[in-house]
Amino acid sequence: MSAEGDASAEQGRYREALAKYAEALGLLPEPTTDWEAATWLLAAIGDAHFLAGDYEPARAALSDAMHCPDAISNPFLHLRLGQSQFELGNLERAEDELTRAYMGAGPSIFKHEDPKYFEYLKSVLNAPADGGG
Numbered sequence: 001m002s003a004e005g006d007a008s009a010e011q012g013r014y015r016e017a018l019a020k021y022a023e024a025l026g027l028l029p030e031p032t033t034d035w036e037a038a039t040w041l042l043a044a045i046g047d048a049h050f051l052a053g054d055y056e057p058a059r060a061a062l063s064d065a066m067h068c069p070d071a072i073s074n075p076f077l078h079l080r081l082g083q084s085q086f087e088l089g090n091l092e093r094a095e096d097e098l099t100r101a102y103m104g105a106g107p108s109i110f111k112h113e114d115p116k117y118f119e120y121l122k123s124v125l126n127a128p129a130d131g132g133g
Contacts, residue, residue: 036070046058075101
């Protein structure tokens with residue numbers, strides 16, 4: 001199911017992808033947060049929502065993924081969560097997550113993303129500690 005979801009997502013058919021990912025997630029035993037599969041399924045759900053421009057469901061799925069195995073150390077999850085927070089106007093949370101992505105993978109993680117995210121991160125990381133200009 002997840003492979004079918006991935007194929008749909010690669011073709012820009014995000015609704016189809018989301019249905020497959022949700023179906024696969026529903027097969028995991030409770031508590032789902034104990035399973036590594038939940039990490040990558042929730043990541044895929046968040047990614048599909050993000051790419052479709054649905055930032056609130058993306059934020060929710062990616063936030064849920066953070067409670068699953070190996071999520072905290074995954075730069076891609078932090079990247080997408082930070083981007084979603086940015087798009088929702090939650091700039092403090094965006095800064096935190098984008099920083100985690102940068103610290104985990106370096107600038108290359110931003111290579112294929114809209115430059116606005118890395119530009120934002122650079123602007124806040126270079127800001128003086130007193131908030132002055």
